[in-house]
Amino acid sequence: MHRTAHRPVTVEAHRDKFRALLAPLAARIQTVPLREALGRGLAADVTAPLDLPPFANSQMDGFAIRSADVRDGGAELRVAAPIPAGTQPAALAPGSAAPIMTGAPIPAGADAVVPIELAVPDSFPEPGADATVRLPAAPAGNFVRDAGSDIAAGQTALAAGTFLGPGQLGLLSALGLAEVPVHAVPRVLLVTTGDEVVEPGRPLQPGKIYDANGTLLDSALRQAGLNVTRTGISADDPGELARLLQTHAPEVDLIVTTGGVSKGAYEVVRQALAGHDVEFGAVAMQPGGPQGIGTFDGVPILGFPGNPVSCLVSFEMFLRPVLAELFGSPAPRTTVRARLAEALSSPENKHQVRRGSLGPDGTVRLEGGPGSHLVHALARANALVQIPVGTAALAVGDEVEVWVL
Incomplete structure (x- = not known):
């Protein structure tokens, strides 16, 4: 039976749950040619086999x-x-x-x-x-x-966990290495749920909305270097969803769902995962409070909320940083301090994540309000503005932490 957490947990505590759930996947290592390692995470320290340059x-x-x-x-x-x-x-x-x-x-x-x-x-x-x-x-x-003035033989050239971009691969090539050990790319099943959700390109009937979540998360997961399998939109039928998950679970390393994790009467993900080791609860965060996490038939499963901004913020706050830490890929988001271009208010007992546009002058302008449905504002944003627990209001010119998207 799935479990329900009755008190909201902190962002940090929920991220710890992600880390513990996904850590076993990081043990899978493969050796690949340098050309196939771009964007991957280094799985072991690499020691320089020679001086660089090798001669004066x-x-x-x-x-x-x-x-x-x-x-x-x-x-x-x-x-x-x-x-x-x-x-x-x-x-x-x-x-x-x-x-x-x-x-x-x-x-x-x-x-x-x-x-x-x-x-x-x-x-x-x-x-x-x-x-x-x-x-x-x-x-x-x-x-x-001088010989060895860049790096001497025997020194650590790159540490395990390093994100392998062009510069890192160029160094390995200069050291004469043709292959590199990397973490295996996790295979992810992405499932969008909801009777009200329609695939883009199809006629939109009254009461229906087009699916933004599937494209949002599919793009975010693939941009993070993951191998994504998407199913069609799953209706609000717990039995149908359970069968879909059972069909695909043996083929993937991680399942990500969107929608159906709140406390309403028709929360299909909660219903489909009855009997499985999954915990549903709230994180003291806005947006993205409702969350599910656990395993389905032994496969890690993450249940993100159904509103578009909520599901993407959940990915950015929990899954992406844990992937960067455990797998070395994707590269961590750049974090800067910026000055607010406008005042804001925030629920004091929650960590609020606002969308913003970071300017070249070091100020950040908020895009839209705190609502989790504002996809247009999300599309205009190039940063996530972090307002920590305990902050009820900030004034123009106050400094905030900003994650650059």
Whole structure:
């Protein structure tokens, strides 16, 4: 039998429930080619197998020199054989300067590079020509990238849990790694419920509304990197919903439903999950208070409320941050402090989440009111404004925490 929590829990406590429920899924690890790892979460620490760069090299096109050969007044040096990138140069003889290209190895004996634009003449002689060049003094290490100056062999290159974007994959490639261990992508069944809900594109009869939740959550889940299976809209028939869940449960790692979790007379998700280890209750949050969480036939199940803004806020406040923490993907939302462009009020005993537009001047303007049906306001927003429990009112210019969408 499902359980009912009689007192609202905090946002943090409900997020803890998500973490505990989904933690076992993070143990599934697979190794994939770098090209398939974009947007995934790293499942184990990666240690650098070599120095990066692997050898001392030139930061500039110029002349490799022995710094001791060029004093404060500069010096005239013989031009040695040029050093293109990708070659292994001979040692640099005293009193000579070798034309060197960016990224080419520093020859033995050299310890500095003078940029070509500081040379007289400021151009490279023809290879093999008997030439000299006058160069100004340069300290040891001038425009030299030392071996291991980026990362040394044996150091941790990336920690487990890192979100793998282009920069991270570029580092792994530079270290010579062709594969990477990542968390397996969870398979999610998304179910929208409601007799009143109609698929977009179909005729809208009196008393019916088009389904926004399915598209909202499907988009959010896929954007977070999850593998989503959607069913058609499930009618308010508990037996039908239970059969649908039983059919798909063996094929997925997580079930997410929308609607049917409140205390009304026709709450189909509550009715369909009777006999399963699921808890229904309220979170001290607006919107998104009614929530369900537990397991169905051993599969984790999350019951989000039915209003569009409520279900998306539930995803952003609970599921997305826990996925980022446990799986390293998606990347966490950027959190900033911003000044309110207008005053607001909030229920003091609830954590309120308002939609807002964050401007380049560091202010945030509220989009719409606190209502959970305001999809147009949600579409205009680029941020979630967090008003914590204990706050009844804020004035223009007050600072708030903002999650950038």
